[in-house]
Amino acid sequence: MTEFLDLSQTAQRLCDMDNVLILCHKNPDGDTLGCGAALYWAFHALNKQAAVLCNDPIPAQYDYLNIECFEGQFTPAHVVAVDVAGIQLFGDALQRYVDQIELCIDHHSSNSGYADATLLDADAAAASEIMYDLLGQMGVEITAQIADCLYTGIATDTGCFRFANTTARSHITAAWLMEAGARASELNARLFESKKPQRVEAERLALNNLEYYFDGRCALIYLTREDILSSGVAPSDLEDLTSLPRAIEGVEVGLTLRQQPGGSYKISVRTTDEVDACAIAKRLGGGGHVRAAGCELMGNLDNAKAAVLAEVKKELARCEQKE
């Protein structure tokens, strides 16, 4: 059982640490990286040793976070995880650390409580929102570099303040970060306005694989391993593709199936207000949030489709009964 901490307890523990290894989740997004980088820069400002470790390379678009990656430059005395809901999300390269995680800072309500202590704030749209408050408690000045990191986390996790998880707090934090020097305009252009040709090609292939189910209440796109390889797209560039099927008018459940190198299908479930994405994903061994969840299924495409569609059907039926 993890010990749940509040903000000031967490801040105190962080202030007492040195030689800290900061772990991000695999297939890193802007929030785990932005939050991890902000914590790194906070330790740096406090003259503490710290570095970030992630299972996968950090995508080039996040270069400006200026993350110092862990390459054995010190012996970690403390291990802290940011934005990681469960140990399976660390990836193979980080499994050697999963028993040593002293502290986890997260905003996923599905957090499994794997760390010795956890600061969990499921009302936060991004772990970076929690980190902003935490750095305030730690007395760390929000420099322009830290502001860029935290803005990145909030902006990416909220789809640039467009997704349903965006709250007044997300906007207020963004305002403070802009006042502190976050280059919102440059970062938005970089993160949201530009698509690599490979990503466009992957989108073309995904749209050619678009299927509707249950009278258009569910839309599904998929990319086989062959599609992904032929497009040349990087897996991290496919993350926001998952919002595509749900954005179609009338669609309550949007599914994105991406075949992984081992052959399994990673399934992203995105839903409207009424439908519980997490319930669908959980029944297939996954997890996540009410409107955005995911799971991974072995077997071929037809089996993966059939399995997830069966759960979608149940969840849609449950919603109808509730109405």
Add this chain to the structure above:
Amino acid sequence: MTEFLDLSQTAQRLCDMDNVLILCHKNPDGDTLGCGAALYWAFHALNKQAAVLCNDPIPAQYDYLNIECFEGQFTPAHVVAVDVAGIQLFGDALQRYVDQIELCIDHHSSNSGYADATLLDADAAAASEIMYDLLGQMGVEITAQIADCLYTGIATDTGCFRFANTTARSHITAAWLMEAGARASELNARLFESKKPQRVEAERLALNNLEYYFDGRCALIYLTREDILSSGVAPSDLEDLTSLPRAIEGVEVGLTLRQQPGGSYKISVRTTDEVDACAIAKRLGGGGHVRAAGCELMGNLDNAKAAVLAEVKKELARCEQKE
């Protein structure tokens, strides 16, 4: 010469008014309508007569603003314009009022000063940001209805907080509006997230027709008449498709060719900072702005492509010489 007012002077004048006609600009967007609707609801709360007038019908997606349109239900004693930079933007139907505009509330630095008095705040990302401050000065409570109106204005004018005009103030105002009951999540879904299945199908067909030229510096998509008809998409739903080719990394000129009912091709030219879209379009008998222009070409697809690509080639060469 217009008299420039500050916030409290403007608030005082508005508080002294009754029977107010509120004018929006033609081809209305979320800001002119949201700002106008908020002012209407403020007058309503103060038990004053007011109504909104616009040259064009109010698009159905803005139904929730619950705008009361002017249909002669009172004799206007005061005429106020919101978010209208110059008299040509009122449209033909409103020209009879242009000499009677007592007050203009605007955020365009290009405002021509056509009104008797003007509250101009060019630092505001949206007129709705100014209106929020103004209603506060007037002592009007920000109801959930008003909050929806003002959120609409700010969100649409900032591209949901993505465009370069977004400031800390935009975010703070959005936060306050959400606290006041703005249904940000529902409105974002309505304004930014929703695509008709027909539009998605048209996008699929366009991506299947994506071609690169000049080492990837130019990207072209096209939709034949057959594509458009088979997708079932409405022409108005194809407008923002024109931003697609230019959004690809490395692309300096994005071209979108849409075949018209008569067989000709309507060509949209979108460019990066350095390349003059208007120069390309003008040489083909069209026109527009530096980064967004258009023209129409008779003849078949191959001829239309060849003609526009020849001009793109010249313009790219001209840019290279300049460098």
